[in-house]
Amino acid sequence: MALRIDTLGTLRIAANGTEQKALQAQKLRCSLLVFVGVEGTTTRDQVLLHFWPDRPDDRARHALSQSLYELRRTLGDDWLETHGDQLVVTDAVTVDATAFERALASGAREQALRLYRGPFLQGHHLHETRGFEGWVEQQRAQLARRHRQARREQIGELIAANAPDEVYRAARDWVEVEPLEDEAQHRLIEAMVQRGERAAAIRQYERYRELVRRELDVEPLEEITALIERVRTERAPAPRERAGAREPEWQPLSDSPAVGEPTGGDPDPRPVEPRESGPNGRQPLVSAAPRAAPSGRRRRMSRRTWLAGAAAFGAAFVVAVVAYGRMGGPDATPVSERSRAVVLPFEARADTDLAATELEDQLAGWLELGLHLQVVERSAGAGARPASTSDPASLDRVRSAGATIAIAPFVADGRLVADVLDPTTGRTLFRSSAPPAPDLRSAIPHLALQLMRTLAGAGLASAADPAALESTTSPEALRQLLEARLAFFHGDSDRAETALRAASRADSASALPYHRLSMAYLWSPRWDYPRGIAVLDSGLQRLAPSDSRGRRLLDAQRHYAAREGERAIRAFEGVTVDHPDLTDAWVGLGEAVFHFGGSLGLDRLTADRPLREAIRRDSLAAPVYYHLAELAVLKGEDEELAQLPPAFESTPEAKEIRAMRDLRFGDSARVAATLERLRREDRRTILFALASAARGNRDPALADRLAALLLEPGRTPEERLWGARYDLITSAGRDDWPEALRRWDEHVKPSGFDPWIVQAELAGHPTGGRAAEMLTRARATLEAEGPPDLAERPNQPLLQMGGALVTHALLHGALTDVAELRTLLQLPADTTPRMADPAPHYWRQALSAREALLTGDTTAAIAALRSAVSRVAYPYVFTPFLGASSERLMLAELLSATGRAELADRWHRSFAESEFLVDVLFLNRPRQARSAPGT
Numbered sequence: 001m002a003l004r005i006d007t008l009g010t011l012r013i014a015a016n017g018t019e020q021k022a023l024q025a026q027k028l029r030c031s032l033l034v035f036v037g038v039e040g041t042t043t044r045d046q047v048l049l050h051f052w053p054d055r056p057d058d059r060a061r062h063a064l065s066q067s068l069y070e071l072r073r074t075l076g077d078d079w080l081e082t083h084g085d086q087l088v089v090t091d092a093v094t095v096d097a098t099a100f101e102r103a104l105a106s107g108a109r110e111q112a113l114r115l116y117r118g119p120f121l122q123g124h125h126l127h128e129t130r131g132f133e134g135w136v137e138q139q140r141a142q143l144a145r146r147h148r149q150a151r152r153e154q155i156g157e158l159i160a161a162n163a164p165d166e167v168y169r170a171a172r173d174w175v176e177v178e179p180l181e182d183e184a185q186h187r188l189i190e191a192m193v194q195r196g197e198r199a200a201a202i203r204q205y206e207r208y209r210e211l212v213r214r215e216l217d218v219e220p221l222e223e224i225t226a227l228i229e230r231v232r233t234e235r236a237p238a239p240r241e242r243a244g245a246r247e248p249e250w251q252p253l254s255d256s257p258a259v260g261e262p263t264g265g266d267p268d269p270r271p272v273e274p275r276e277s278g279p280n281g282r283q284p285l286v287s288a289a290p291r292a293a294p295s296g297r298r299r300r301m302s303r304r305t306w307l308a309g310a311a312a313f314g315a316a317f318v319v320a321v322v323a324y325g326r327m328g329g330p331d332a333t334p335v336s337e338r339s340r341a342v343v344l345p346f347e348a349r350a351d352t353d354l355a356a357t358e359l360e361d362q363l364a365g366w367l368e369l370g371l372h373l374q375v376v377e378r379s380a381g382a383g384a385r386p387a388s389t390s391d392p393a394s395l396d397r398v399r400s401a402g403a404t405i406a407i408a409p410f411v412a413d414g415r416l417v418a419d420v421l422d423p424t425t426g427r428t429l430f431r432s433s434a435p436p437a438p439d440l441r442s443a444i445p446h447l448a449l450q451l452m453r454t455l456a457g458a459g460l461a462s463a464a465d466p467a468a469l470e471s472t473t474s475p476e477a478l479r480q481l482l483e484a485r486l487a488f489f490h491g492d493s494d495r496a497e498t499a500l501r502a503a504s505r506a507d508s509a510s511a512l513p514y515h516r517l518s519m520a521y522l523w524s525p526r527w528d529y530p531r532g533i534a535v536l537d538s539g540l541q542r543l544a545p546s547d548s549r550g551r552r553l554l555d556a557q558r559h560y561a562a563r564e565g566e567r568a569i570r571a572f573e574g575v576t577v578d579h580p581d582l583t584d585a586w587v588g589l590g591e592a593v594f595h596f597g598g599s600l601g602l603d604r605l606t607a608d609r610p611l612r613e614a615i616r617r618d619s620l621a622a623p624v625y626y627h628l629a630e631l632a633v634l635k636g637e638d639e640e641l642a643q644l645p646p647a648f649e650s651t652p653e654a655k656e657i658r659a660m661r662d663l664r665f666g667d668s669a670r671v672a673a674t675l676e677r678l679r680r681e682d683r684r685t686i687l688f689a690l691a692s693a694a695r696g697n698r699d700p701a702l703a704d705r706l707a708a709l710l711l712e713p714g715r716t717p718e719e720r721l722w723g724a725r726y727d728l729i730t731s732a733g734r735d736d737w738p739e740a741l742r743r744w745d746e747h748v749k750p751s752g753f754d755p756w757i758v759q760a761e762l763a764g765h766p767t768g769g770r771a772a773e774m775l776t777r778a779r780a781t782l783e784a785e786g787p788p789d790l791a792e793r794p795n796q797p798l799l800q801m802g803g804a805l806v807t808h809a810l811l812h813g814a815l816t817d818v819a820e821l822r823t824l825l826q827l828p829a830d831t832t833p834r835m836a837d838p839a840p841h842y843w844r845q846a847l848s849a850r851e852a853l854l855t856g857d858t859t860a861a862i863a864a865l866r867s868a869v870s871r872v873a874y875p876y877v878f879t880p881f882l883g884a885s886s887e888r889l890m891l892a893e894l895l896s897a898t899g900r901a902e903l904a905d906r907w908h909r910s911f912a913e914s915e916f917l918v919d920v921l922f923l924n925r926p927r928q929a930r931s932a933p934g935t
Helices: 025-038 043-052 057-073 096-105 108-114 130-160 164-179 182-194 198-216 224-231 303-326 354-368 392-400 438-457 464-472 475-490 493-506 509-521 529-542 548-561 564-576 583-600 604-617 623-633 638-640 646-650 654-665 668-679 685-699 700-710 717-733 737-747 755-762 768-784 796-812 816-824 841-854 857-869 885-897 901-913 917-923
Strands: 003-006 010-014 041-043 079-083 088-089 091-093 337-343 373-377 405-412 415-421 428-433
Touching: 003 025, 003 096, 003 700, 003 841, 010 755, 025 057, 025 088, 025 091, 041 043, 043 057, 043 130, 057 079, 057 548, 057 796, 079 583, 088 354, 088 685, 091 096, 091 164, 096 108, 096 130, 130 164, 130 182, 164 182, 182 224, 182 717, 198 224, 354 373, 354 405, 354 438, 354 475, 354 564, 405 438, 428 438, 428 475, 438 464, 438 475, 464 583, 464 654, 464 717, 475 509, 475 901, 493 509, 509 529, 509 548, 509 901, 529 548, 548 564, 548 583, 564 583, 564 604, 583 604, 583 638, 583 901, 604 623, 623 654, 623 685, 638 654, 654 668, 654 685, 654 700, 668 700, 685 700, 685 717, 685 901, 685 917, 700 717, 717 737, 717 755, 717 917, 737 755, 755 796, 755 917, 768 796, 796 816, 796 885, 816 841, 841 857, 841 885, 857 885, 857 917, 885 901, 885 917, 901 917
Parallel strands: 003 091, 337 373, 337 405
Antiparallel strands: 003 010, 041 088, 079 088, 405 415, 415 428
């Protein structure tokens, strides 16, 4: 019998083409069939855990056997095989969810997208146990995440191919299967605007707004509303007047900030004096001086929606706790080291709408989620119990369970109250109560929040995320912050973003959701700095002026998002000095030093301390373990890598770290085996190892071997180009330039403009006149096509050409060259608000520095260069003109010439310390090939 199980969208079970409607009406058996079918291979114990967790083992096994017997009577015997304890579905079974994942894994994306007809088991509520519901939620989230990523990749490729009609069709298909997905609606509306269908875009927006109001009782995302307002107010573009006019590349409108525009001016080039210590006597990590804060969300949910959501918290939290357990636990604290608690029975009364077990489960779920607390028993006694005492039988069971805490919930004067009892004496230690609420269900989250603060404050349990617990009085905001925390750790930035948006809706006056949402945009693989800046600006506008700590945290993060490395480090230091218990400030400081400290001439290993401070306060403070692992590789500390927690092994980055560990610390056989494995690995793992070996010329021999993997026959043209780039850099780092240039010509086809050849020439490596020809061609191209679009991605050809011309002018230009370049590039004025891309900033400052040198004003030149190098692009962007390398080198030479040798040495050091791969070109450059800065 051929059995087909469709789970994506509408549930449908068909045997030999005949739909089994009677079976679909039997919730337990239908659920069991879906579970076994999707899992493919499972065990009886796993099935019992998900379906009959509370039954004695013999009764649960009998129930499973009976259910399988009934399914076989209905469907026949050829769909399932049993091998001892294992249950294995046969090839006679086809499951769309499994086929969807297999299609994605094999690269058949279009086939996978056709299979995805809606969320997993959409609208179906099957067997009601916590284990099965948690499994359904996990499957739904996982499949939705992979579908969302596939849609993004599809649309991204179509955008890159300048195919607006195909983008429109792809976005329309996405909306059809997920009409409540904000990003799908945004893409569809954008596509309509790009096609010139402005009226249709407005109608689609109105349909979207009505849908989210009706289904979710919320307003549309503000960035979509802002897009429609622009469509309504801007004049439609005039038709092209001549045939054959060059069409611009299709660019999504969402590249602009989602919420508001970035604000603030260029960073002050003057040095900030370091503060010796904070009020609590702590020494700053590098130097610190706190600064005053500068002056994509939906609107807040209505009271009706909040109450409805509060009523559903309990079930959601039980599901969440089960799912967290399946992913490795809500934190890295071993269960044996957590406090143990018992939730005593709650007496249900006739005038309440809350079952006793429901309250106990919900309350226990909250406590396990927010604290390092293990609820070992949720019903330690029976019957009614007075408010502040406990019967001996209950206390005996508390003690026998090894509990150190007993929670006794009850109702007093219509309010939900809980006592924290001493399990030895039954004496009430603390009492927490929920504020008045329309019903007991909506009061549970508030009572749980009060209990968590009480237990953490008294030292009876530690908070899983102390910063989140302290940051908000909204249980919903706390729940979403905790969910996002776990999602971050497991590399699920989509889920983190969704949770953090919900947290900011629930408590718009809390700084933490804005800070962490900006991190979701700034971290790999997004690196969406405009959106991160917009979120921070939105938060700074909403926070109360009296919230100094929150405003300083967002302000420091904004410096980081604007790539103002030195100011970000100082700002985060100031927050950690004044608020040493704020985990997020330590994460921010570690991130800023890790990514930008090297380009400032600081020792990147200094990031180790703040990162360890962060995980001392929160064991899952992402991406701390990843950075600590990279630092351990950098230090050559194999033992430190071995001490990372097992939970880190479940993260996406663990494979990259393991490969680098094998290559750096393994014997010759282990290295050979790893290289052979990498030959078959995805490009990302090879590139990670390559970058780690090549940066700062740390291990050129290893870098050569890894680059050779990408240059082997059978590699794609893009992979071969990556290999050639690394080969060029590492050869230059070994001062073997002629051979590097020969191999570059062997692997890379000649082009009219090659930014790597131009940068090598400007760094002092001769190219036989070819760089001069390329610069001439770059100027002619910009004169013909107009200035580069500063909102484009930094690796666009016109931006590369602009960077090359500015760098050449900085080193060799005359006053007329500087003036002509300013006109040609049309750089924004100094008063322009900070942009997400720093390239225009340091281009402008580099030209000012050259102008000052040519007029004999060395002081002004140094100030302009200090301002230029205060902002750099994200280090992992592999383009040669984004690290301000020539600006840093010239600054070092000018400081040395004016007698400031210590500062000059700092900037010279930056070429060995920085994350910018292009800096390797400057490490062993022939100094005699460089003209003096003033010429």
